[in-house]
Amino acid sequence: MTNTLSSELAPSTDPVELANQAPPSFGHAMHKLFEFDPSYVNLNHGSYGSLPIPVRVACDKLSARVEANPDRFLRIECIHHWNEARTRVAKLIGAETDECVLVNNTSHGVNTVLRNFDWNEGDIIIGTTTTYGAVSTFDLSFPISHAEILENWREHLRQVTSEGGDLKQTRKVVAVMDAIVSNPGARLPWKEMVAICKDAGVWSVVDAAHAIGQEVDINLSEAKPDFWVSNCHKWLFAKRGCAVLYVPRRYISTLLNYRRLMRRTRNHHVIKSPFPTPHTYHSPEDEHYNGPQDFVKLFQWTGTIDYIPFLSINAALDFRQWLGGEHKINEYTHNLAIAGGKHLASLLGTSVMDPEGDLTLNMVNVELPIPGDIKYSDEVNSLLLNTLLLEWNTYAAHYYHNGKWWTRCSAQVWNEISDFEVLANAFKDACQKVVKFAKQ
Numbered sequence: 001m002t003n004t005l006s007s008e009l010a011p012s013t014d015p016v017e018l019a020n021q022a023p024p025s026f027g028h029a030m031h032k033l034f035e036f037d038p039s040y041v042n043l044n045h046g047s048y049g050s051l052p053i054p055v056r057v058a059c060d061k062l063s064a065r066v067e068a069n070p071d072r073f074l075r076i077e078c079i080h081h082w083n084e085a086r087t088r089v090a091k092l093i094g095a096e097t098d099e100c101v102l103v104n105n106t107s108h109g110v111n112t113v114l115r116n117f118d119w120n121e122g123d124i125i126i127g128t129t130t131t132y133g134a135v136s137t138f139d140l141s142f143p144i145s146h147a148e149i150l151e152n153w154r155e156h157l158r159q160v161t162s163e164g165g166d167l168k169q170t171r172k173v174v175a176v177m178d179a180i181v182s183n184p185g186a187r188l189p190w191k192e193m194v195a196i197c198k199d200a201g202v203w204s205v206v207d208a209a210h211a212i213g214q215e216v217d218i219n220l221s222e223a224k225p226d227f228w229v230s231n232c233h234k235w236l237f238a239k240r241g242c243a244v245l246y247v248p249r250r251y252i253s254t255l256l257n258y259r260r261l262m263r264r265t266r267n268h269h270v271i272k273s274p275f276p277t278p279h280t281y282h283s284p285e286d287e288h289y290n291g292p293q294d295f296v297k298l299f300q301w302t303g304t305i306d307y308i309p310f311l312s313i314n315a316a317l318d319f320r321q322w323l324g325g326e327h328k329i330n331e332y333t334h335n336l337a338i339a340g341g342k343h344l345a346s347l348l349g350t351s352v353m354d355p356e357g358d359l360t361l362n363m364v365n366v367e368l369p370i371p372g373d374i375k376y377s378d379e380v381n382s383l384l385l386n387t388l389l390l391e392w393n394t395y396a397a398h399y400y401h402n403g404k405w406w407t408r409c410s411a412q413v414w415n416e417i418s419d420f421e422v423l424a425n426a427f428k429d430a431c432q433k434v435v436k437f438a439k440q
Helices: 028-033 053-068 070-092 106-116 146-162 165-169 190-200 256-262 295-300 308-323 326-348 378-391 417-439
Strands: 100-103 124-126 173-178 203-207 227-231 243-246 363-367 397-401 404-410
Touching: 053 070, 053 308, 070 100, 070 243, 070 295, 070 308, 100 106, 100 295, 106 173, 106 203, 106 227, 106 243, 124 146, 146 173, 146 190, 173 190, 190 203, 308 326, 326 363, 326 404, 326 417, 378 397, 378 417, 404 417
Parallel strands: 124 173, 173 203, 203 227
Antiparallel strands: 100 243, 227 243, 363 404, 397 404
């Protein structure tokens, strides 16, 4: 594998000139458009994203404009780029522009939502055992079918909402769920889970960190989650770190007590302040308080930060359109994930977590040849991490789940099936070291 950045055959990396050229074929030819170490085999795009050169060039030009006149850019020009990014990303996810704001990352967005609820005694947050950094109460052990997930989810919500005695009539129940689980990298039936929440009178907060750029036809106006947030620097190719936070205008929960209070209000009323609290915030106790905050204005300026990652969404969307658009990109990456996962499992002598492919979008989970009685430890984690990255210069996420060791491989436009062969050799070496270590 060679890096062809300096090749005369490489397309221009200037976003304007790029539009007049044909994109390279998917696969290793795409390395022309990324700045990877020539010997690095990247099968872990899902963790941090990978910035295309044309998007980086667009970011550099914006940064130069900022430095040329910081006052003019940040006080006048920035807001126009910010609104353009919100408008374009809203269209992609099937939402209205003013239902979307930009935040630093998905954790930032989910925390903003949860911190803005008025919590009272008896209120409940429902998380899952696989929710990233959440309080976990709903068990998700893979492999499991979507039908089983939905049946268990419906029953879990029924139990939670039926308990609580006198508090049952007034308490809030807020469910935090994944659109695509991080580890394992598995697609959940989140739209159906949101519908179940709605029927049960439960607020739905969707952690969609891996969704945008990996899941096509999201259409939030039809799915109607109460809150939804997704990283744009993962699968969408924007610069680290930025995310879109979606808060719909209309309150959609069917919990009668809240409908009586909020029938004509919006979910925007829940979000009183991002963090840090901006200068546009007005306390309800202020003399001139006129009702709920202006949702969008709250997020326009929360202090001096680098706005370039937020604005890079525009260049990322241009780049993806140039490559052929969402469906073409994801057709390639999904098919490669399915084929690559099966090939890796065959080389390792193991199996994929999801043989039918129902849970798999662009991340595929393959069992590692490590006995299940070797549990997770810092030493085992370091052996795997250091062997893959420092000795083999490749990586795909590894984790321990449901009594087995797994790897989550992210298939991207620059990958080919041969990359999974490199990873197989690296994992064979790493897993042998883990087994030898465990026997000491």
